[in-house]
Amino acid sequence: SYELTQSPSVSVSPGQTASITCSGDKLGDKYVSWYQHKPGQSPVVVIYQDDKRPSGIPERFSGSNSGNTATLTISGTQAMDEADYYCQAWDSSSVVFGGGTKLTVL
Amino acid sequence: QVQLQESGPGLVKPPETLSLTCTVSGGSMSSYYWSWIRQPPGKGLEWIGDIYDSGSNKYNPSLKSRVTISLDTSKSQFSLKLNSVTAADTAVYYCARAPGRVRGVILNYYYMDVWGKGTTVTVSS
Numbered sequence: 001s002y003e004l005t006q007s008p009s010v011s012v013s014p015g016q017t018a019s020i021t022c023s024g025d026k027l028g029d030k031y032v033s034w035y036q037h038k039p040g041q042s043p044v045v046v047i048y049q050d051d052k053r054p055s056g057i058p059e060r061f062s063g064s065n066s067g068n069t070a071t072l073t074i075s076g077t078q079a080m081d082e083a084d085y086y087c088q089a090w091d092s093s094s095v096v097f098g099g100g101t102k103l104t105v106l
Numbered sequence: 107q108v109q110l111q112e113s114g115p116g117l118v119k120p121p122e123t124l125s126l127t128c129t130v131s132g133g134s135m136s137s138y139y140w141s142w143i144r145q146p147p148g149k150g151l152e153w154i155g156d157i158y159d160s161g162s163n164k165y166n167p168s169l170k171s172r173v174t175i176s177l178d179t180s181k182s183q184f185s186l187k188l189n190s191v192t193a194a195d196t197a198v199y200y201c202a203r204a205p206g207r208v209r210g211v212i213l214n215y216y217y218m219d220v221w222g223k224g225t226t227v228t229v230s231s
Contacts, residue, residue, distance in 0.1 A: 001168070054219065
């Protein structure tokens with residue numbers, strides 16, 4: 001079955017840029033979504049179709065996907081962005097989540 | 107605004123069947139995939155499966171032998187049944203919606219745009 005790999009944790013200082021990566025075989029051939037998940041809350045989609053931002057999601061969130069790696073970039077990271085982030089891909093038969101990355105804003 | 111609400115027992119004995127229902131309010135069930143996702147304590151999100159408005163299903167291969175997802179549009183509900191549960195099935199269970207068509211066009215991408223608040227299910231004797 002298809003697998004997506006994420007680094008367990010990423011740290012960033014407030015105001016700096018955070019990059020969270022997601023890797024999978026020929027991932028660039030699939031569309032990737034990204035979800036922000038804070039403790040005690042439901043996940044929220046922050047990027048879909050590789051680089052589309054849903055309404056209400058701040059412009060500081062952006063996404064890209066090429067080759068075997070998709071990247072979620074948070075520019076000007078704020079304390080409120082501290083959360084777990086999950087990538088997700090889909091083919092016609094299944095939906096797959098990455099293992100998640102804990103973003104710490106120090 | 108569409109809202110999803112999970113309901114069902116918070117405690118299930120092994121090896122019984124876990125049964126949850128998700129009620130959809132504020133919108134149509136047409137042209138969407140309706141999914142179940144879970145998160146075991148201290149672990150990441152795991153997709154369980156989904157059902158389209160036509161009634162066709164997809165399941166996580168690792169759970170496929172134990173899972174059934176069904177749809178009742180007359181009640182604006184979809185349901186999850188997971189058989190032969192063990193302690194490893196203890197998790198927060200979420201229901202979610204994923205668009206399948208937009209303005210009649212079948213989407214070639216998949217993302218979950220609306221989620222329920224989640225319900226905790228503990229499997230213990």
